Amino acid sequence: MSFQNPVFIPGPTNIPESVRKACDMPTLDHRSPAFARLFKPAVSGVRRVLKMDQGEVILIPSTGTGGWEAAVTNTLSPGDTVLAARFGMFSHRWIDLCQRHGLNVQIIETPWGQGAPLAQIEAALRAAPSIKAVLATHNETATGVKSDIAGIRRAMDAAGHGAMLFVDGVSSIASMPFDFAGWGVDIAVAGSQKGFMLPAGLAILGVSPKAIAAMGTATLPRTFFDFRDMLTSYARGGYPYTPAVGLIAGLAHSIDLLEGEGLENVYARHHRLAEGVRRAVQGWGMTPYAASADLYSDTVTAVKVPAGCDGTALVQLAASKYGMAFGVGLGEVAGKVFRIGHLGMLTEAMVLSGLCVAEMCMADLGWPVELGSGIAAAQEYYRGTVPALAMAAE
Ligand SMILES: *Cc1c(COP(=O)(O)O)cnc(C)c1O
Secondary structure (H helix, E strand, O other), rough: OOOOOOEOOOOOOOOHHHHHHOOOOOOOOOOHHHHHHHHHHHHHHHHHHOOOOOOOOOOOOOOHHHHHHHHHHOOOOOOOOOEEOOOOOHHHHHHHHHHHHOOEEEEEOOOOEEEOHHHHHHHHHHHHHOOOEEEEOOOEEOOOOOOOHHHHHHHHOOOOOEEEEEEEEEEEEOOOOOOOOOOOEEEEEOOOOOOOOOOOOOEEEEEOOOHHHOOOOOOOOOOOOOOOOOOOOOOOOOOOOOOOOHHHHHHHHHHHHHHHHHHHHHHHHHHHHHHHHHHHHHHOOEEEOOHHHHOOOOOOOEOOOOOOOHHHHHHHHHHHHOOEEEEEOOOHHHOOOEEEEEOOOOOOHHHHHHHHHHHHHHHHHHOOOOOOHHHHHHHHHHHHHHHOOOOOOO
């Protein structure tokens, strides 16, 4: 079959046709004023999406992982202590990256399915004035758990601690509310291929004045990711090396789409899409892997599969028989969950198509699920909640 279904993996996400066209452009001299004209709206758009009131936006030809590396290498020195809770594959990978850079990571081991443990973070900060940064995974994509970043800021303030706050917002930013200024974030990390609905290839960072000041004393080696080179070149309207021009043009356009819909409407749509998925999960007699409702992510649901069933088998069957992509369980939850990504360019009708296929796969695999049980619950929910003209006409 040469036609393609939407994807339901939690990144990369579906790309709107107009975003794809915006990325497709002739070669442009990145040292010309034409580049500066293209670059500025992308940067100012990111500032608005992140809700930054000061600091800098940095766009690196990389991915979210490069954003993690840029955050720590620009602000920290070998042997520095950072605090991080580990509760899924993505929080684990950021910790691993820090350890490989010679940082001392004070890890709060937290059961998968839970979010950042605020009381333990506060206690750890009170006990260790030397902690330089707190790392927080806003949305743990492996388990479908969102963490309370405002709560982490409150814990840091309650402890009277001066550490920086670094937030991985790769699978939340531009699909779930994010408040860089309000939460006192020092570095936010996003990637182009999730909420921004672009192809992979850009690490998108917001950096506070405090984090920029930390560059002066940080001695971890960095060259490609060095914010100092970036900021020096930006000041001249340029780049320290060849920028991903097409992606930057696409980013400005994607932000136009998001703001055309209205960021609050984008967040409300993701909440609605997610809630419909959760109704379907309940209809199947299953539960999200997230331990409690306040932790449910609005961008990805990890569905706990019934005993004796294999979540990976469902993902494989959906791909091989129906040409539809869902996410497998990673690490500790391999086989125990399958993941439905519901971020980026999606409508209720698109989500229903994904839920339909998931349900057919369950029936095909002989899982104890009745056809229609999940989809009807989602249909009922969407019928009652979908706003008129949910998506602005392009
Ligand atoms: C996807 C993801 C990453 C990794 O980003 P890449 O772009 O694949 O390098 C990091 N953190 C979270 C929470 C993610 O979902």
